[in-house]
Amino acid sequence: MVTGAHDSATRLAPVRLRDVPGPHRPVGSITRGTTNPNRLRRCDRWLAGPQSGRLRRSTTPPIVVDLGYGASPVTAVELHERLRRVRPDVQVVGIEIDPERVAAARPLERAGLSFRRGGFEVPLGDGRRPTVVRAFNVLRQYDEAEVAGAWAQLRTRLAPGGLIVDGTCDEVGRRAAWVAVDEAGPVSLTISLRLRGLGRPSDVAERLPKALIHRNVPGEPIHAFLTDLDDAWARSAPHAGWGARQRFLAAAADIAGRWPLADGPSRWRLGEMTVAWDAVAPVS
Known part of the structure; x- marks a missing residue:
């Protein structure tokens, strides 16, 4: 169900959560996915602020997933830059279902930042589990009835004490809202607004x-x-x-x-x- 988008877009070849993928088939569908620099800064600031304890408490380098980052990997790059100020050894993984987007992002890889193909199954390999999964403007493009199933699937991937951030924002990040979901279910709703x-x-x-x-x-x-x-x-x-x-x-x-x-x-x-x-x- 990963849209690979940080924008409203027309779905292409939709795949429902109830569908069972093959052993190497990402769970999701490809959509158009435009984004802009600094679009997710409000959520990044929240992760690096009130939620920073989740990163600091990890006894191993915490993994943070930018799920469905879209046509440009800029949001994953920015997320890594912001979170490594909190935890220098943080591992940010951008996950996209479109192999061409993953290939285009690979030249930007560096220590602590990588990209791979995948969807809601969050394929990190080696039994690794993310401390945070940020999915912005992803589930927005699907039916409301599918949200609970998406949350449930992502929750099975979390590390102990982990968090899913299911959010939406406008094209330049001046208005944003997100639901925090932990291992037990949804915890809170945050709204973040440009006041001017x-x-x-x-x-x-x-x-x-x-x-x-x-x-x-x-x-x-x-x-x-x-x-x-x-x-x-x-x-x-x-x-x-x-x-x-x-x-x-x-x-x-x-x-x-x-x-x-x-x-x-x-x-x-x-x-x-x-x-x-x-x-x-x-x-x-």
């Missing part, structure tokens, strides 16, 4: 991950969360005189008593907010 020029926080709705994007309707928890955040943003308008950052900080503090936020001002000031999954999960 922000109309309202719910502008991120069109970039919600596939598990939630069709659930932003009355009666669903994610709709209630974004509505409450918009209302708090409106009430915080007097803080705009000190800048959008102060306004967002005030809005986040406003809803913190009503929603189980997993972070605080140090992340809010970045336009980032993480809420427990149970609070925003689909009702059915």
Whole structure:
């Protein structure tokens, strides 16, 4: 099911999660996959910040997979550059289902950065398991009903204490949202916004991950969360005189008593907010 894309695209020869691949056949389908430099910087910053302990705790060089990196390997290169500041021996592996994309990326390989062909089976070889699998703008292109199966398959590949990041962002990375999934299941939803020029926080709705994007309707928890955040943003308008950052900080503090936020001002000031999954999960 790996799309090999960091963008919305037309599916080519789709393969369903229920299909059983041959012994050497990647689990997934090839799609168009354009991307841009710095597009995933918000997620990278979160992995190198609140999630850095997962890398530091590993007793062996941690493996981080950029799953479905697309036509350009730039996001995998950037991920390696950012995470090695946290853990110099980190191993970043870009995985793509299109062999031509893998071949094009191979000249960029270096110590700690490699590329290989594969899909949701995450073929690392030698029994190796990733500490983090980042899959951005991948499941967005498939049916909502397939998400749980994709998460379940990826969870079987994780190292102990590992994490899957299933996210979506706009073309230049100014609006992003991602679900964190650990060995037991989904844990949290994070939204990350460029605050300058922000109309309202719910502008991120069109970039919600596939598990939630069709659930932003009355009666669903994610709709209630974004509505409450918009209302708090409106009430915080007097803080705009000190800048959008102060306004967002005030809005986040406003809803913190009503929603189980997993972070605080140090992340809010970045336009980032993480809420427990149970609070925003689909009702059915």
